[in-house]
Amino acid sequence: MGKIKTDWKLPPLCLPVALLGANVSGRPNFFTIVWFNMIQDDPPLLVAGIGQTHYTRKGIKKNKTFSINIPSSQLAEIVDFCGLHSGLEVDKSSLFKVFYGELETAPMIDECVLNLECRLEYSKEFNSMELVVGEIVRIYCEERCLTKSKPDYLKMDPLLFFMPQGPYFRAGEFQAEAFKIGRRYQKRKQ
Amino acid sequence: MGKIKTDWKLPPLCLPVALLGANVSGRPNFFTIVWFNMIQDDPPLLVAGIGQTHYTRKGIKKNKTFSINIPSSQLAEIVDFCGLHSGLEVDKSSLFKVFYGELETAPMIDECVLNLECRLEYSKEFNSMELVVGEIVRIYCEERCLTKSKPDYLKMDPLLFFMPQGPYFRAGEFQAEAFKIGRRYQKRKQ
Numbered sequence: 001m002g003k004i005k006t007d008w009k010l011p012p013l014c015l016p017v018a019l020l021g022a023n024v025s026g027r028p029n030f031f032t033i034v035w036f037n038m039i040q041d042d043p044p045l046l047v048a049g050i051g052q053t054h055y056t057r058k059g060i061k062k063n064k065t066f067s068i069n070i071p072s073s074q075l076a077e078i079v080d081f082c083g084l085h086s087g088l089e090v091d092k093s094s095l096f097k098v099f100y101g102e103l104e105t106a107p108m109i110d111e112c113v114l115n116l117e118c119r120l121e122y123s124k125e126f127n128s129m130e131l132v133v134g135e136i137v138r139i140y141c142e143e144r145c146l147t148k149s150k151p152d153y154l155k156m157d158p159l160l161f162f163m164p165q166g167p168y169f170r171a172g173e174f175q176a177e178a179f180k181i182g183r184r185y186q187k188r189k190q
Numbered sequence: 191m192g193k194i195k196t197d198w199k200l201p202p203l204c205l206p207v208a209l210l211g212a213n214v215s216g217r218p219n220f221f222t223i224v225w226f227n228m229i230q231d232d233p234p235l236l237v238a239g240i241g242q243t244h245y246t247r248k249g250i251k252k253n254k255t256f257s258i259n260i261p262s263s264q265l266a267e268i269v270d271f272c273g274l275h276s277g278l279e280v281d282k283s284s285l286f287k288v289f290y291g292e293l294e295t296a297p298m299i300d301e302c303v304l305n306l307e308c309r310l311e312y313s314k315e316f317n318s319m320e321l322v323v324g325e326i327v328r329i330y331c332e333e334r335c336l337t338k339s340k341p342d343y344l345k346m347d348p349l350l351f352f353m354p355q356g357p358y359f360r361a362g363e364f365q366a367e368a369f370k371i372g373r374r375y376q377k378r379k380q
Contacts, residue, residue, distance in 0.1 A: 003289075003333070005291070035229055037239070039321050045319070070203070076365050101195070124314075160350075167343075168371075175263045181267050182267060
């Protein structure tokens with residue numbers, strides 16, 4: 001194929017968008033993040049890369065709790081706003097309807113379709129970022145996003161982001177069933 | 191909103207799919223992974239969660255190199271195949287046209303639209319998984335996926351996955367420009 005060796009520092013990746021929440025000085029704050037993912041299933045561990053200068057980082061360290069909130073594509077405007085402004089300059093505590101779960105100090109956003117309540121398990125500093133690992137202690141989901149009691153990605157309609165510069169985009173059409181279509185490849189090979 | 195407190199262990203997330211590559215005993219092996227993301231921009235660091243029993247892990251540790259290869263949606267079948275079978279049972283070394291870069295031991299897949307050549311920087315074991323951090327030393331991209339010299343997500347057409355059970359799906363329609371639409375929210379507030 002026509003491959004080029006680039007001089008890019010950052011890879012062009014399609015990623016889900018989240019609002020990471022933590023209480024700072026007793027008030028909920030949220031910032032936009034796309035650098036997060038799972039790393040283990042049992043217990044369920046999630047990792048996030050957070051700038052060392054981030055306002056929210058102080059709250060995560062103090063309470064040892066945080067949340068990951070998944071917005072639908074309809075929330076693009078306010079999500080982008082939360083990414084443009086630090087909690088240092090803007091009070092984001094009243095932007096959303098906030099609820100708390102069993103950890104009591106991880107603020108979660110009612111308007112988001114999915115909320116992951118996390119307990120800080122481990123962290124490590126790199127040059128300019130801190131790698132934060134949290135255990136997911138509870139998952140909350142919008143009931144309208146389920147089909148036969150299972151989450152439905154089209155109903156969730158998550159906001160996705162093409163890093164590093166955008167745009168935001170939506171999840172698209174079904175391509176194939178997972179853990180299944182690969183068997184077709186195998187059969188053809190035999 | 192109509193939020194339910196679930197008993198799910200794993201969150202339903204929309205994630206990009208990759209094939210992680212490493213040389214094991216001198217032969218390239220690839221396995222399907224969705225648990226990876228960036229954690230730092232300078233130097234560019236990437237994190238991945240890898241099962242401790244994974245065949246490829248041995249190669250990553252030995253050579254201290256690996257690759258992340260982003261397939262287009264057209265490769266769903268072979269990508270699913272690579273996720274269904276361990277390198278322990280199936281020799282995946284001849285499934286793809288493989289090329290190497292400056293690290294010399296990180297096998298990359300020519301058929302993928304994007305290749306990230308990585309040097310192992312750090313790793314840490316959790317219960318059943320290992321968190322692996324790599325520095326991206328070079329990014330290779332299909333020239334046909336560029337528009338005015340910039341990567342175009344619709345041309346890349348990456349394969350996306352709705353964890354934990356699927357399906358695979360494609361990137362969908364444009365929603366909004368990033369680092370811009372949030373200003374509209376701000377203006378309305380003023």
